[in-house]
Amino acid sequence: MSLVLVLPIIIPMLSGVLTLLAFRSRIAQRAVSMAGSVALALAAVLLLAEVAEAGIRVDRIGNWPAPYGITLVADLFSAVMIVLTALIGAAVAFYSLVSIDQRRETFGYHPLFQFLIMGVCGAFLTGDLFNLYVWFEVMLMSSFVLMALGAERRQMEGAIKYVTLNLLSSALFLAALGLLYGTAGTLNMADLARKFATLTTPESQGLVTTLGMLFLVAFGIKAGLFPMFFWLPASYHTPPAAVSAVFSGLLTKVGVYALIRVFTLIFIHDAALVQTVLLVIAGLTMVTGVLGAVAQYDFRRLLSFHIVSQIGYALMGLGIGSALALGGAVYFIFHVSVSKAALFLVSGLTQRLHGTYDLKQLGGLYRSQPVLALLFLVPALSLAGLPPLSGFFAKLSLVRAGLEAGQYLSVAVALGVSLLTLFSMIKIWVEAFWKPLPETGVTVAVPIREWLPPLVLLAAVAIGLGLGAGPAFALASRAGAQLLDPAAYIAAVLPEVR
């Protein structure tokens, strides 16, 4: 049995352990963190290559047969998400070297970061709902401490909201798991899908749909869906920019991943009702998120509201539910995570240069830092959906899927929100880059050269995804088609059951 499925979990775990053992030496911690990030990226690409070639890969941890033991399952969607995790993890780990202060580093920033990445990878790979809960907790524990690390007053305020709402969501998730286990007697995803495929009576279907809605609420809080998103813009702007970037790039996406997984594999019976609910929520999420963003004058709060708005697009893909839409959602999640993480990293750099995130106090960056301005424009325009950047193709596929399915209202909302997204990106551009620096603004002279490589990496991915949209989208479509075929997933995990 090859280790290829376990490596994305073991590598960050080992990096975390080694940084923990080397807590006295900042240099050793940094070296381990770098090496671990690079190794994880290699392992992720290896996994994607293997899954793309050989189909769904399954690993039975501890040699316990499914559905009794815990299975790790990697289909294309999981593998793509692992690659995304490794990419954002590496970019942020490199950015952290220059941006995280010494105090945070000595208090365990690097081990926590690695354990966070481990939790995210585990959540993407597990084939068991209870195990998913455990990975959520691993991820949340690390994120709680990363959020509060440094103990600034603002951070504490954000952390309290973040922790409370996420604990509530975990409690709901756990309660839903208990009910589900009581109903089906298993929590293995493939086994659940198999058992629920043979439901006949309307009563039992109603029960399963109700359980599905419980999961929608639990995952919806984590993903930041309307009307449960308010913890997100209240907290994401408080920790250091590197932490905001990794949270925005990965944590809400785990919630979306979980939603897509359970609503394409397990709760697929009452499709008409579920898809209507999802589409309504998706539309409201898009609109409220972007309206919140337009009103903000804090760089990172504006971006935080955008995270919410963009989650709506991914959910719209799930709500439409065709192979094209799901493929579009996969492509969209990848694109938006990369662009959003890049924008948060840019915001951290502007803060370093001018000492504030307040857009009114910023200005003149186009003249003083033209490279930075370019590195802002690429992800910003990509997010707004301008060709030939990745966002254009992501939105194009979702809009096309919506038109094919006759969901004209959702398409109209998505297009309108796109326009507002462009508007708010232009607002940042005008305030921070174009207008002259206000007289009250301060400038700190710092060399920014070593801050740029992670930004260049992410911008390059945003451009590459757009220019190479053909092959990238072909892969995403295959992932979408795979999601629509639960039978293949079940056959891969439970080969002996027919």
Next chain:
Amino acid sequence: MNSLILQTTTRYLMPLLLLFSIFLFGRGHNEPGGGFVAGLVAAAPFALYSIAYGAPAARRVLRLDPRGFIGLGLLLIVLAGLLGAGSGQPFLSGLWGYVPVPGLGAVDLGTPVLFDLGVYLGVFGVTLTIILAMEEAD
């Protein structure tokens, strides 16, 4: 705190509690017990010591920083998993074999014992990290 009674009892209790934690660890093989409780019980005497003599003294007795114990424990867990994977089976598969121990004959040992030892050290380290940090916060 500076109480003669507490300081004296702590000195007598420490070896007893540590022995008891080793007993619990071994018993967990087939009966209630195991690495988790044993790690908690092993942390208790050091917590007592830090109350009786102060946190700096407890750190001196420990020699290694509690965070190091967490790292060591997790390292053992990964090692136990990789040993299983090294034999061509999935990650974390249990490997069993008879290991000759002088004086006891052949002992049935396996990678789960190593895993459990990792849990033991991890729980020990986490508990003491928290307790000592709180001792020092006052």
